Amino acid sequence: MNFNKQFYFDEIKNIFPKIIEYRHILHQNPEKSFQEIETTKYIQQILNSLNIENKAILKSQPNNTNNDIGVLAKIGSGPHSIALRADIDALPIYEETNAPFRSKYDGLMHACGHDMHTAILLGTAEILKKNEENLHNTIYLIFQPGEELLPGGAKLFINSNIFPQLNLEAIFGQHINPELEIGKIALCAGPMMASTDELHITISGKGGHGAQPHLSNDVVLAASNLVINFQSIITKFRNPLEPAVLSITSIQTGNSTNVFPNEAKLLGTLRTYNQNLRQKLLEKIKENAELCAKQFDCEVVVNIVNGYPPLVNDAEKTEFIMNLGKQLFSNSQVEIAKPKMWAEDFAYYTEIIPSAFWFLGTKESREKEIYPLHSSKLLPSNEVMIYGTAMLVSIALEY
Numbered sequence: 001m002n003f004n005k006q007f008y009f010d011e012i013k014n015i016f017p018k019i020i021e022y023r024h025i026l027h028q029n030p031e032k033s034f035q036e037i038e039t040t041k042y043i044q045q046i047l048n049s050l051n052i053e054n055k056a057i058l059k060s061q062p063n064n065t066n067n068d069i070g071v072l073a074k075i076g077s078g079p080h081s082i083a084l085r086a087d088i089d090a091l092p093i094y095e096e097t098n099a100p101f102r103s104k105y106d107g108l109m110h111a112c113g114h115d116m117h118t119a120i121l122l123g124t125a126e127i128l129k130k131n132e133e134n135l136h137n138t139i140y141l142i143f144q145p146g147e148e149l150l151p152g153g154a155k156l157f158i159n160s161n162i163f164p165q166l167n168l169e170a171i172f173g174q175h176i177n178p179e180l181e182i183g184k185i186a187l188c189a190g191p192m193m194a195s196t197d198e199l200h201i202t203i204s205g206k207g208g209h210g211a212q213p214h215l216s217n218d219v220v221l222a223a224s225n226l227v228i229n230f231q232s233i234i235t236k237f238r239n240p241l242e243p244a245v246l247s248i249t250s251i252q253t254g255n256s257t258n259v260f261p262n263e264a265k266l267l268g269t270l271r272t273y274n275q276n277l278r279q280k281l282l283e284k285i286k287e288n289a290e291l292c293a294k295q296f297d298c299e300v301v302v303n304i305v306n307g308y309p310p311l312v313n314d315a316e317k318t319e320f321i322m323n324l325g326k327q328l329f330s331n332s333q334v335e336i337a338k339p340k341m342w343a344e345d346f347a348y349y350t351e352i353i354p355s356a357f358w359f360l361g362t363k364e365s366r367e368k369e370i371y372p373l374h375s376s377k378l379l380p381s382n383e384v385m386i387y388g389t390a391m392l393v394s395i396a397l398e399y
Helices: 005-028 037-049 114-130 153-159 219-236 275-295 315-328 347-352 384-398
Strands: 053-059 068-075 080-087 137-144 168-181 185-187 190-193 195-204 244-252 263-272 299-306 311-313 334-336 355-363
Touching: 005 037, 005 114, 005 315, 005 384, 037 053, 037 068, 037 114, 053 153, 068 114, 080 114, 080 384, 114 137, 114 168, 114 384, 137 153, 153 347, 168 185, 168 315, 168 384, 185 315, 195 219, 195 275, 219 244, 219 263, 219 275, 244 275, 263 275, 275 299, 311 315, 311 347, 311 355, 315 334, 315 355, 315 384, 347 355, 355 384
Parallel strands: 080 137, 080 168, 168 355, 185 334
Antiparallel strands: 053 068, 068 137, 185 355, 190 311, 195 263, 195 299, 244 263
């Protein structure tokens, strides 16, 4: 059918109070990653009320209980299939907004916009169901748990072996971005977000008196050398044109002015867009940690927790989203994104299905201070959801 920009905004206007209500209820009732039991029930309740076919996919973690988390819904019956995805989990953060719909639970908050992502997809579901006869594709809606916590809900969805049954041609997703103005989207072809690996390093040695270093193994000095040495890994074992970040973010050791401690614990992260470089740097981290510890007659244990892979947008799907955004909004409201060293488990989908993921702007022009993702004061305007819903509905009808 011919592209009708006004159609999308009229459809959204008709149900926008519902979308706002969804967002407020979800924001008031946040749940931790892999424990989104009530959130899942709420999503299914709404989908059932709309007569949308749906089923729960996973069980709550880590004990694999009988409580359902995560929902897969289906609208339409066309010969080709695509998926739209929203994440549904919250964060262990004490909310410091004054919103009338602030979290009911101290220490839990939707501080990454997943309440908005979910509300947008629920609104999208209602509009698509109403216009189901106009769908020439089968549309799957993925309400995914556990984006904020390893191993990532996307990985568990894939491991559930549901995807081969869906025969997806593409999967699309979005994430709010407080650095981007409301009404804008931003994305790029190729790498858009980085891989992430957690570093847990323990250096052990013989403690002793601070005045007798010759009788001890100085884990503090070994740890200090390790931090400096790791920066040489980034500068000397990487093509300068290949982005990568290796950061040691915590050193925990000792509590006295005259005692050499027995142990030093270091935490850090590795980020890059290149999987081959990622493996090379991880090997150098292990190798150089051993050398730094041995230099001071200490021992070291390096525990690397592999996180999400790089998020790599498909060129063709990216072009589709950019063109669609320009038709919906304007040329100036679609930007080529600068890749970020953030991580996102949507990356797992991009490894197996041609995908596109974009940033959805939330920055208000009158804002004096921008509260970033994961801030206890993050509270984007409901207006953002107009643009997010327009994107998802138009993808389903125009793809």
